[in-house]
Amino acid sequence: MNAGEVFGTLSEKIKDVRRDECMAAHTSFKVGGCADILVMPGSTDEVRYVLNIARQLDVPLFVMGRGTNLLVTSKGIRGIVMKLADNFSGVEFDGTCVTVKSGTPLAVLVLKAMDHSLGGAEFLGGIPGTLGGAVCMNAGAYGSEIGDFVEEVYAATWAGEVTLSRSEMDFGYRHSILSDTPLIVTGARLKLVACCRDESKDKLCGLNEKRRAKQPLEYPSAGSTFKRPEGGYAGTMIEQAGLKGVCVGGAAVSEKHAGFVINTGCATPEDIISLIEKVQQHVFEHCGVMLEPEVRIVGQR
Numbered sequence: 001m002n003a004g005e006v007f008g009t010l011s012e013k014i015k016d017v018r019r020d021e022c023m024a025a026h027t028s029f030k031v032g033g034c035a036d037i038l039v040m041p042g043s044t045d046e047v048r049y050v051l052n053i054a055r056q057l058d059v060p061l062f063v064m065g066r067g068t069n070l071l072v073t074s075k076g077i078r079g080i081v082m083k084l085a086d087n088f089s090g091v092e093f094d095g096t097c098v099t100v101k102s103g104t105p106l107a108v109l110v111l112k113a114m115d116h117s118l119g120g121a122e123f124l125g126g127i128p129g130t131l132g133g134a135v136c137m138n139a140g141a142y143g144s145e146i147g148d149f150v151e152e153v154y155a156a157t158w159a160g161e162v163t164l165s166r167s168e169m170d171f172g173y174r175h176s177i178l179s180d181t182p183l184i185v186t187g188a189r190l191k192l193v194a195c196c197r198d199e200s201k202d203k204l205c206g207l208n209e210k211r212r213a214k215q216p217l218e219y220p221s222a223g224s225t226f227k228r229p230e231g232g233y234a235g236t237m238i239e240q241a242g243l244k245g246v247c248v249g250g251a252a253v254s255e256k257h258a259g260f261v262i263n264t265g266c267a268t269p270e271d272i273i274s275l276i277e278k279v280q281q282h283v284f285e286h287c288g289v290m291l292e293p294e295v296r297i298v299g300q301r
């Protein structure tokens, strides 16, 4: 890849394009090497422009939201990283439905819905990602998932735009069709429920308080490191295997919630990966369950 050529071509149409951008600044783990090119489009046209350039110049493309479920390796990401976050944010209400652009933070969606006396999605308010990341991951908490509220998902390809229904999205536990199909979500239409604003606010505050009490939000992390295994909780299994507080370099299993691997301040991506592997191995030896990471590891190994 000729990074100069890719940068120049993208910059012809898009304002926010960066070269050799350190991904630690774009992920909640606050670690990671550089992306060759980071581009932050502001419209669907710009998204499609990026897709076309990546295709024409045969450059690999990775899409991200706020990087709250990503671990980028030290060697970084080759090719183009397209970040759909603040530049690609907005919500529009229509009765009990809301059309949300993919870069919209979930907390913003929930607060704006509340202003329109719409609720049901308060469980999303404490998840630090974007609508696009949440749809891709089928993010959820406290017994609900975003997929339950999705009417349609809008996605871009280099050739055009497509609309996917909820059933076409194939939502499952932390899974959607986007886990296997490289589509770029540009937005989604959700159906919420009419509610009393104050009740919705109390619910949100209660859930966020619960998070603060149980989760190590004071440290960089990507939330729950592992998916919930069948028949139990990853955090409980990790604790029972005696791994609370175990460290590799600057990465640690949180003392507050064993399901979180945290960056204590000086972790490298490889410390975090080694700790994830160590936890997997010890939990398997202890109770025969192989934990599957929920966090997505990206970049050159």
Ligand SMILES: Cc1cc2nc3c(=O)[nH]c(=O)nc-3n(C[C@H](O)[C@H](O)[C@H](O)COP(=O)(O)OP(=O)(O)OC[C@H]3O[C@@H](n4cnc5c(N)ncnc54)[C@H](O)[C@@H]3O)c2cc1C
Pocket: 028, 062, 063, 064, 065, 066, 067, 068, 069, 070, 084, 102, 126, 127, 128, 129, 130, 131, 132, 133, 134, 135, 136, 137, 138, 139, 140, 141, 178, 183, 184, 185, 186, 217, 221, 222, 223, 224, 296
């Ligand atoms: C403190 C903390 C608490 C958390 N709590 C929860 C929780 O309760 N429940 C939960 O489910 N998760 C939780 N998470 C994880 C994370 O916030 C969610 O997975 C979130 O949905 C990721 O959104 P994102 O925008 O950060 O996506 P990213 O991390 O940037 O990307 C995640 C995945 O989505 C893909 N993706 C992102 N945007 C798009 C797009 N526009 N089109 C196509 N694919 C896209 C990426 O390629 C990647 O595979 C937590 C994380 C943290 C740090």
